[in-house]
Amino acid sequence: MTxxxxxxxxxxxxxxxxxxxxxxxxxxxxxxGKSYKVPAGLTIMKALEYAGYRxxxxxxxxxxxxxxxxxxxxxxxxxxxxxxxxxxxVVEDKMYLVQLPFVPATKAEYDIDxxxxxxxxxxxxxxxxxxxxxxxxxxxxxxxxxEVMKYIQRAVRGDIEKCxxxxxxxxxxxxxxxxxxxxIKHYHVSQLARRIRGKYLDTKSKxxxxxxxEIENRxxxxxxxxxxxxxxxxxxxxxxxxxxxxxxSTTGGD
Amino acid sequence: xxxxxxxxxxxxKSIKLVEEKREKNIAKPVKPMSMKAREEILNxxxxxxxxxTKRELKVGVDKGAILYNGIxxxxxxxPVIDPKDVDLSKIDYDVDLLIIGGGGAGTVASLFAYESGxxxxxxxxxTKLRHGDANSMMAQGGIQAADRPEDSPALHYLxxxxxxxxxxxxxxxxxxxxxxxxxxxxxxxxxxxxxxxEDGEFQELSGGGTCRNRMHSCKDYSGMEIMRNIRDQSRxxxxxxxxxxxxxxxxxxxxxxxxxxxxxxxxxxxxxxxRAKATILATGGSGRLHLANxxxxxxxxxxxxxxxxxxxxxxxxxxxxxxxxHPTGDAYPEPLVGILSTEKIRGLGAIPLNKYxxxxxxxxxxxxxxxxxxxxxxxxxxxxVTPTGMPGVWLDSPMIDIIHGExxxxxxxxxxxxxxxxxxxxxxxxxxxxxxTLHYQNGGVExxxxxxxxxxxxxxxxxxxxxVHGKNRLMGNSLLDFNVFGRxxxxxxxxxxxxxxxxxxxxxxxxxxxxxxxxxxxxxTKTAPIILxxxxxxxxxxxxxxxx
Numbered sequence: 001m002t003x004x005x006x007x008x009x010x011x012x013x014x015x016x017x018x019x020x021x022x023x024x025x026x027x028x029x030x031x032x033g034k035s036y037k038v039p040a041g042l043t044i045m046k047a048l049e050y051a052g053y054r055x056x057x058x059x060x061x062x063x064x065x066x067x068x069x070x071x072x073x074x075x076x077x078x079x080x081x082x083x084x085x086x087x088x089x090v091v092e093d094k095m096y097l098v099q100l101p102f103v104p105a106t107k108a109e110y111d112i113d114x115x116x117x118x119x120x121x122x123x124x125x126x127x128x129x130x131x132x133x134x135x136x137x138x139x140x141x142x143x144x145x146x147e148v149m150k151y152i153q154r155a156v157r158g159d160i161e162k163c164x165x166x167x168x169x170x171x172x173x174x175x176x177x178x179x180x181x182x183x184i185k186h187y188h189v190s191q192l193a194r195r196i197r198g199k200y201l202d203t204k205s206k207x208x209x210x211x212x213x214e215i216e217n218r219x220x221x222x223x224x225x226x227x228x229x230x231x232x233x234x235x236x237x238x239x240x241x242x243x244x245x246x247x248x249s250t251t252g253g254d
Numbered sequence: 255x256x257x258x259x260x261x262x263x264x265x266x267k268s269i270k271l272v273e274e275k276r277e278k279n280i281a282k283p284v285k286p287m288s289m290k291a292r293e294e295i296l297n298x299x300x301x302x303x304x305x306x307t308k309r310e311l312k313v314g315v316d317k318g319a320i321l322y323n324g325i326x327x328x329x330x331x332x333p334v335i336d337p338k339d340v341d342l343s344k345i346d347y348d349v350d351l352l353i354i355g356g357g358g359a360g361t362v363a364s365l366f367a368y369e370s371g372x373x374x375x376x377x378x379x380x381t382k383l384r385h386g387d388a389n390s391m392m393a394q395g396g397i398q399a400a401d402r403p404e405d406s407p408a409l410h411y412l413x414x415x416x417x418x419x420x421x422x423x424x425x426x427x428x429x430x431x432x433x434x435x436x437x438x439x440x441x442x443x444x445x446x447x448x449x450x451x452e453d454g455e456f457q458e459l460s461g462g463g464t465c466r467n468r469m470h471s472c473k474d475y476s477g478m479e480i481m482r483n484i485r486d487q488s489r490x491x492x493x494x495x496x497x498x499x500x501x502x503x504x505x506x507x508x509x510x511x512x513x514x515x516x517x518x519x520x521x522x523x524x525x526x527x528x529r530a531k532a533t534i535l536a537t538g539g540s541g542r543l544h545l546a547n548x549x550x551x552x553x554x555x556x557x558x559x560x561x562x563x564x565x566x567x568x569x570x571x572x573x574x575x576x577x578x579x580h581p582t583g584d585a586y587p588e589p590l591v592g593i594l595s596t597e598k599i600r601g602l603g604a605i606p607l608n609k610y611x612x613x614x615x616x617x618x619x620x621x622x623x624x625x626x627x628x629x630x631x632x633x634x635x636x637x638x639v640t641p642t643g644m645p646g647v648w649l650d651s652p653m654i655d656i657i658h659g660e661x662x663x664x665x666x667x668x669x670x671x672x673x674x675x676x677x678x679x680x681x682x683x684x685x686x687x688x689x690x691t692l693h694y695q696n697g698g699v700e701x702x703x704x705x706x707x708x709x710x711x712x713x714x715x716x717x718x719x720x721x722v723h724g725k726n727r728l729m730g731n732s733l734l735d736f737n738v739f740g741r742x743x744x745x746x747x748x749x750x751x752x753x754x755x756x757x758x759x760x761x762x763x764x765x766x767x768x769x770x771x772x773x774x775x776x777x778x779t780k781t782a783p784i785i786l787x788x789x790x791x792x793x794x795x796x797x798x799x800x801x802x
Contacts, residue, residue, distance in 0.1 A: 194445065
């Protein structure tokens with residue numbers, strides 16, 4: 001191992017990594033039109049912070065799950081708008097950036113227990129989906145690359161199961177709804193589809209029902225009580241000797 | 255730098271070794287460690303056991319306890335609010351139940367408080383960011399529940415307790431195991447789309463340190479799917495939520511009960527006085543404190559505020575001498591450093607390998623043990639160092655499709671595949687590079703089975719609480735935790751509300767705390783809670799003027 005490697009291996013040092021970044025050169029970005037020079041290789045989110053912005057809105061999980069940091073950009077001299085998440089997209093030279101930290105989009109209110117899982121259910125709650133002109137702008141604006149238009153079409157046709165499946169990875173950032181010429185609130189529509197599918201359409205587990213009965217009949221109470229009262233030496237022994245299912249098939253239970 | 259399939263050439267050379275040995279590695283897995291071997295490696299390589307990461311706390315009810323430095327720093331800082339600045343005679347929100355935190359625990363609590371008879375206009379969720387901005391949303395792998403015939407809640411209990419090194423509060427571990435199947439059933443009724451076989455049974459995988467396959471998942475968006483459902487439910491019920499208004503300090507009354515909180519509007523800088531008969535602390539974890547200098551998987555608001563404000567009113571903390579580092583944080587490419595790659599990748603059969611392509615650990619040890627072996631491998635020079643200096647080991651993800659058939663990774667790990675694809679890496683073809691990252695706050699504000707803290711009127715649930723997991727949490731038990739104890743907190747707080755009588759509001763406890771700091775001769779320039787982390791560039795901060 002070289003000396004350099006040795007030093008680097010001691011701790012995962014974020015600062016050290018930043019020094020290396022600096023050497024990688026800088027790019028010019030325009031935050032709401034204003035020019036800043038930032039190190040190349042940063043995500044849009046980290047680039048804004050580098051420039052001195054302290055987030056209140058427009059920043060959430062910082063890992064691509066929450067949809068708080070939807071960002072719209074256009075590179076100088078380019079026709080097309082880009083759509084992405086600030087925490088996932090790396091800055092490029094001459095990028096003009098604006099964030100969309102909130103989307104005004106009313107959600108239908110419903111009692112999931114009283115809904116009927118009919119083909120027309122979604123259409124009744126969100127009639128505007130019938131206005132979809134199949135322009136596919138929603139799909140193009142999705143940072144998750146979901147086929148948004150396709151699931152809306154499925155919803156129009158009453159195929160709740162497919163609508164739920166195609167939309168499953170939706171992080172509800174709302175970019176689709178902001179671009180739609182027919183004013184559809186896609187991400188609310190698919191939320192309803194997934195809940196209907198999960199509650200009414202998917203076959204339920206029999207094992208779970210059986211286990212719930214056993215728990216209700218207090219089948220495990222004594223056994224657990226015994227474990228709680230067991231002296232440490234014995235329970236450690238019991239823990240050590242327990243059979244590990246994953247060891248028999250190291251691939252897990254699938 | 256020239257990249258081949260997303261990796262620099264020198265890393266590709268190591269990947270070639272990984273590929274050559276892949277078949278052999280699948281056929282000959284490493285066995286789990288003995289308890290003694292586990293102990294030895296933890297002592298050498300886990301930050302919990304290292305010198306310099308922790309120190310003694312000099313103030314408050316837990317005076318003398320050993321906690322992580324970053325937490326002691328905040329507990330020994332001045333309370334962020336000066337009581338003189340707040341007029342408690344004008345109440346902005348007068349409710350029965352204040353829920354602090356709009357993540358998993360808080361939202362579940364609101365649903366069960368409502369069901370237990372608290373009217374919705376008497377519930378108020380206040381949250382730092384948006385409703386649902388929480389670690390709950392980010393949990394990928396899944397949720398544990400012993401519901402298969404070959405499994406039992408007693409075995410689940412044993413796993414929880416052993417995984418926590420026998421330090422958990424047993425009654426909390428019991429609640430976690432026994433309530434679990436009921437939670438899954440509740441999710442079914444809400445509409446959570448779990449991964450199932452055609453006959454409706456759940457596809458259940460193994461997690462580190464569990465003796466049965468009991469991890470229920472929703473692809474690798476398990477937390478997001480659960481959080482989306484419970485949030486949608488609370489929106490349908492129109493439960494009031496105040497966003498971007500974190501509670502900065504709790505309010506007490508002249509009888510020594512917690513009686514609400516002072517919220518701070520992050521955008522207008524106004525404060526709001528919230529009076530409540532009961533308060534549920536559901537503020538989540540503290541990854542953004544970067545304890546022991548680790549990067550973190552946590553969301554932006556995870557700054558441990560709940561610990562600090564609970565301590566200011568006299569609640570005690572436990573097990574904060576440990577942190578959970580998750581073995582498989584991303585180490586490459588640089589923009590992903592610290593972000594999580596789910597344990598499910600190992601659950602599906604991927605094996606960790608060193609730079610020679612050799613396996614060195616059973617892939618599903620408890621997280622602390624697994625992490626320690628990764629650190630050892632890197633310290634001994636058998637890891638790979640990235641161009642930005644991050645060390646890491648390989649996680650051989652292409653094994654998944656070999657074991658389960660082509661296409662498995664894309665369906666079961668859609669989020670992961672998408673994440674790496676953005677950087678030109680195809681994880682179905684090439685391994686990914688991982689290194690431990692700060693993931694979870696094992697301990698916190700001590701609670702009992704009813705989620706009561708030591709202070710009347712204050713309940714706690716989810717990551718902010720302590721005792722459920724002892725000194726190490728097992729995978730799949732945090733999604734379970736916020737559901738089980740979020741539910742319990744809603745139910746028991748609703749009961750409490752019916753009898754509670756609030757006296758005169760006061761912030762005297764903050765004056766007292768300041769006095770205690772003085773008496774302990776602690777001179778801190780910091781204030782706490784910190785509310786948001788500071789990530790602005792050094793240059794920008796050094797030139798910032800405080801004149802506007």
